[in-house]
Amino acid sequence: MLDELKRQVLEANLQLPKYRLITFTWGNVSAIDRKKGLIIIKPSGVEYDKLKIEDIVVVNFDGNVIEGKYKPSSDTPTHIELYKAFPKIGGVVHTHSSYATSFAQACKEIKAYGTTHADYFYGNIPCTRILTETEIQDDYEKNTGIVIAEALKDIDENAMPGILVANHGVFSWGENADTAVHNAVVIEEVAKMACRTELINPEIKEINRYILDKHYNRKHGKDAYYGQNSI
Numbered sequence: 001m002l003d004e005l006k007r008q009v010l011e012a013n014l015q016l017p018k019y020r021l022i023t024f025t026w027g028n029v030s031a032i033d034r035k036k037g038l039i040i041i042k043p044s045g046v047e048y049d050k051l052k053i054e055d056i057v058v059v060n061f062d063g064n065v066i067e068g069k070y071k072p073s074s075d076t077p078t079h080i081e082l083y084k085a086f087p088k089i090g091g092v093v094h095t096h097s098s099y100a101t102s103f104a105q106a107c108k109e110i111k112a113y114g115t116t117h118a119d120y121f122y123g124n125i126p127c128t129r130i131l132t133e134t135e136i137q138d139d140y141e142k143n144t145g146i147v148i149a150e151a152l153k154d155i156d157e158n159a160m161p162g163i164l165v166a167n168h169g170v171f172s173w174g175e176n177a178d179t180a181v182h183n184a185v186v187i188e189e190v191a192k193m194a195c196r197t198e199l200i201n202p203e204i205k206e207i208n209r210y211i212l213d214k215h216y217n218r219k220h221g222k223d224a225y226y227g228q229n230s231i
Contacts, residue, residue, distance in 0.1 A: 002040055005031050006056045009040045012177035016095060017048045019185045027095040028073040031177040032083050037061055041079060043070035081145020082173060086157045091177035093184045096169040099191035104164035110190060112207050113197045117190040118215035122159035126151050130166045162187045
């Protein structure tokens, strides 16, 4: 079932250690088949160097395992809530990448200081509010997804394809699993740059809006001209 999507999810998960976004098993990637209403996700706690396509788990929107010999990622309810909240996304990634997670632990957004950030994220990458004790104790992973959707209530998730969860780590998304991983890589890099920028110049201000607009729109706007029409 869904062999091609499983292959894509396997390959996307294997990108996480390649790009040093995870340590041990601290992360996961999923993708969705919206027509079938099924989510394909990494199994919980399985080491990346042992991960095989037959290990990938298929669940429905209730989190029930439809196919697979392992339990799905413990973050599956968060992925489900994101797919519910953002009907255009096709892949979700969760990481604890070092610099971005440091911002999450500081409960601080990653400010847009330069054009690298602006090429991917249309503004500061937000950090969610801290979950309440009740939210942690009752459906923690589901409530993590809900608080992400809450933080992006007035933000286009396509223009802001990632977020920091306070005290926790990074979630990113995209049109497919590969794009979601790409965005997770960018979040870690711009977090690293932002940290160093603030150390070099603690008085630095965010990038001027006209530069932000130019760089974001030349890649993503209606008149985008970055890259090739076809390769």
